[in-house]
Amino acid sequence: MSSSSLIGRKLGKYLIVEMVGKGGMATVYKGLQAEVDRFVAIKVLPPHPGQDSSFVERFRQEARTIARLQHPHIVPLYDYGSDDDVMYLITPFIDGGSLNERIRRSPMPPSEAEQLIAQIAEALDYAHRQGVVHRDIKPDNILIDREGHALLSDFGIAKMIENTTPGITGTGGLIGTPAYMSPEQAQGLPVDGRSDIYSLGIVVFEMLTGRQPYRDETAMQVVMKHINAAPPSLQEAAENASQEMDDVLRKALAKNPDDRFETTADFVAAFHAAAQGHEPLKTVALSPEQAAAVFASKSTPSPKPTAAMAGAGDSNPSLGATATPSQTIVVKQGGLNNPFVLLGGFAIIAILIVAVMLILTRPQAITAPLPTDAATNIAQEVTHLPPTARATAAPSSGNAFFSSTNAPGDSLNLRIDNLPAHSSSQRLAVWLANSANGATTSLGTLSRDPLGSALLTYTDSNGAFLPGMFNVILITLEDSVGDLPAGEIIYAGHVPTQVNAALEALLINTAIPASDDKPAYEGSLLSGVIAEAQIAQNHAGLAAGSTSAGSMHTHNEHTINILNGTDVDYNNNGSGDNPGRGYGLAFFLDRINAALNDAIIAPDADSLLQGQIELIRVCINNATQWRDQVIELETRFLSAETLDGLQSDLARSTDLSNFIVEGNDLNANGVIEPFEGECGLQQIAEYGIAVGNMALRDDAITLPELVAADMSESEAAATSAPAPTYDPNSEN
Structure with a gap:
């Protein structure tokens, strides 16, 4: 098959728009992923005559190995697949x-x-x-x-x-x-x-x-x-x-x-x-x-x-x-x-x-349009960034990673290289800030090693949800460390303020008013969808353990209604029952996707953020596909007059309902990873916290402008609003 013949064809969920280059190991196309309205790069491997199942499995094994490489300086693999004689890899399509x-x-x-x-x-x-x-x-x-x-x-x-x-x-x-x-x-x-x-x-x-x-x-x-x-x-x-x-x-x-x-x-x-x-x-x-x-x-x-x-x-x-x-x-x-x-x-x-x-072409990069000491507490008095903060032009190399120690998102690990030498009387201070309201707090100081590198590990003793509170990190050179950053900004990093809102809704709390067919909801979107899925998981198990067709039909109806958030009378007994909470999975998953989409389309969203959000979407897509398969099986069971011959399918439905919640170790490596067919709802919390991760760079001179811009879009009430925190006593 010629390279040009693929244009206009769909590989999986990706529409091939145009060929953008051809190298010795792959032909690269610009593709469209319509469901999230973004362009991707599709790398098509050379054709393999006599392609068989063992060939495809070797390809999948290598693709999974690549996908496990998650590092700020490695291009991520979003997806992979095979379509007839075409083996392909999906990566981000951005400029540079x-x-x-x-x-x-x-x-x-x-x-x-x-x-x-x-x-x-x-x-x-x-x-x-x-x-x-x-x-x-x-x-x-x-x-x-x-x-x-x-x-x-x-x-x-x-x-x-x-x-x-x-x-x-x-x-x-x-x-x-x-x-x-x-x-x-x-x-x-x-x-x-x-x-x-x-x-x-x-x-x-x-x-x-x-x-x-x-x-x-x-x-x-x-x-x-x-x-x-x-x-x-x-x-x-x-x-x-x-x-x-x-x-x-x-x-x-x-x-x-x-x-x-x-x-x-x-x-x-x-x-x-x-x-x-x-x-x-x-x-x-x-x-x-x-x-x-x-x-x-x-x-x-x-x-x-x-x-x-x-x-x-x-x-x-x-x-x-x-x-x-x-x-x-x-x-x-x-x-x-x-x-x-x-x-x-x-x-x-x-x-x-x-x-x-030797294929005599010279591969080139593709140009495309952009789709230590640590504090022990968050400061009790929220202070504000100085409007005169300025930056150096020194190159940067560093990342801030959020994680969970005692509570969701209560820890931050910072590593930074290329720190400038400074006098013994000066200190390299680390700060977290919120560019929407200027709130800032000190995390402590860095100890620079002889190679110009430093590490800082911070865990908040109050269990604060850091990636929901802060979207900016600063490293400043201070003569004395006070409550505010006053010295020169050496490095800075940030994510859009929409990330804070998305993570707050996903992992901490959101309030959704009642509608004609749904009750009001308050809590985290993730805890809500997991609760519904766990109830459905239980009823799928009850259906599989039934001793009569009538008993099975009752639990078939329950499982379907819980997953869909409906109360349909599937077993024709005169009453449509839903022992769940009445929301269904789509109620939560659609809102999670919407919140993440607000973050991913923000003007200052980079591909570090986009790649991390993609992990969550993989898990959401997996859960959605497994839900649909459970509903299909449970619907088929409703027409069965006896249990004869259903045991394997009943067990399959139970497995699928378990996958929705817990994920599936498809490649049997002992780890459930953000791959198609692997991660489920429970893995989203880990990947969600990491959406707030920030790469540090040396363009901090734009930071005061960023704060001013965000402040101008916020009312005074937003400035005085309390920062979100994690309440360990909350049911969510």
């Missing part, structure tokens, strides 16, 4: 160029490169600790968003192609990009995280010099240079490079993986030291504690990153005499387990029987 585009403009000064390197390395460090190797690190797969953050894309696609391309798995096939391929990958040998470190080293060389270290007329000649040739001198190729930086790159580009840095944390720490003119950490691996100081990476289900596209672009039909092939290729080997044998520093004739299938 690639690192390749930035490099093409000019070599990067070490100070600029260092910030991006740290973010890329952090993403790789996280993935490697999950047991995932990228296998295709290159500038085209590193996206730069509008705020200057690096985002690593196309995780796992190389492995997908390897596992799903005929003649590759088990035959020593190679997949990767010649210009960035590690020696062991080029030889068809097993790879681990150190292979990615090598590829990252190539990228760093190119960032600093504007060119790749190995160039030649053909892809295979470039591959052979990776195996045999010593890397050129960084110091000679880059005007601003020091000998210490050259030493770090040589270690990262060592031919033997054992001679490289063990982890990306080691690599970035050594590069940081070298860039600062210190002796690089090139011989000592960092301890876990030191690595935490470099990245403070966390394996949490909460952060979904700012996302962008990669793996597609314009065609480039020829490679000149100084070609630097950056297109991902598949090298298919005819029966040799190891085609490259290194003797005396060169490869012997095994290379002659290697066939290179």
Whole structure:
């Protein structure tokens, strides 16, 4: 099937609008997800002749692995699927160029490169600790968003192609990009995280010099240079490079993986030291504690990153005499387990029987329109942000993650890098604020380590629901820490104020007046829908345990009415009974979706927020589909005159009703995750709290304007309204 023939076709719930690029591993389309009125990117993998169930299962396993990678600097996988002969992945479709585009403009000064390197390395460090190797690190797969953050894309696609391309798995096939391929990958040998470190080293060389270290007329000649040739001198190729930086790159580009840095944390720490003119950490691996100081990476289900596209672009039909092939290729080997044998520093004739299938297009990023010390209490007196707060222009790298310790959303974990050095008399203070009313409170101060990183863990002793109260985080440099931030704003982050309202309604409290067919409701939307689903769960179980058709029909009616919020007389006994609360699931789920939609369409909503909300929507969609399946089964049972032959379907209905509440560990890995067919209603609380997560950046100069704008839209009553708190004695 040709690439253009898919335009206008629907893959699952996604309508293909146009092709936006074609790379070596995927063709990328712009797609429309009509139900939420947003554009997505659809990455279609190459066709697989003889596709069978085992092939599809391998694809699904790899897709699930990718989807579990939830990190601020990794592009998220929204969805995946197969439709006839088409295997596809769904990711966000937003703007932002690639690192390749930035490099093409000019070599990067070490100070600029260092910030991006740290973010890329952090993403790789996280993935490697999950047991995932990228296998295709290159500038085209590193996206730069509008705020200057690096985002690593196309995780796992190389492995997908390897596992799903005929003649590759088990035959020593190679997949990767010649210009960035590690020696062991080029030889068809097993790879681990150190292979990615090598590829990252190539990228760093190119960032600093504007060119790749190995160039030649053909892809295979470039591959052979990776195996045999010593890397050129960084110091000679880059005007601003020091000998210490050259030493770090040589270690990262060592031919033997054992001679490289063990982890990306080691690599970035050594590069940081070298860039600062210190002796690089090139011989000592960092301890876990030191690595935490470099990245403070966390394996949490909460952060979904700012996302962008990669793996597609314009065609480039020829490679000149100084070609630097950056297109991902598949090298298919005819029966040799190891085609490259290194003797005396060169490869012997095994290379002659290697066939290179090189698609001569150069993938580019896709441009598209945007769819420590800690306080122990929240301050009793709510104070306000000073109108004169100002910001520095220093690059940023950090995130604030909300979580639950003693009560929902009562904790915040902050990690920040690139903190400026300051005098011993000054303090780096952390504040939470609300831009709608200016309310602010202090969380304490940070202790900066020698690498410029810091951590802060805060838990409110009163059980305050922090993501419902605050939508802004500040780090300021203070001569003395008072009740208000008075010093220079170093970093700041925020989410739209609509997030506070959405999370308050979702997890704490909302008041819904009575209507013609529904009673009034007050409480959290999530607790309301879970309560209804649990009652239905109970009655589906009672139907399955019935000893007569009449008894079963009674509970069939109950189950359907509870789920629908109706009182229909399904069993024709003269009375339509609903032992639930009379709302049904849609009453709550529709309102949850509406509240989340208000947040996601806000002008200042970023894709970190959009990605996190997507997790909740996956769970809502799962619950809705399971509800519909239960209703279909229970409706069918109503026509049965006996129980004969119904036991398996009754058990199935019970299982489905359990899934609605508890979720389903579909892939049997011991964890219920935000995947289609896995998470249910109970998982929404965890993902909901994380909707308030904030990425810290250095554009805090806009923050006072943000506060002023929000204040102008709020009446004085909103300013004096009490902030929401979590009441542990509340039934919700």
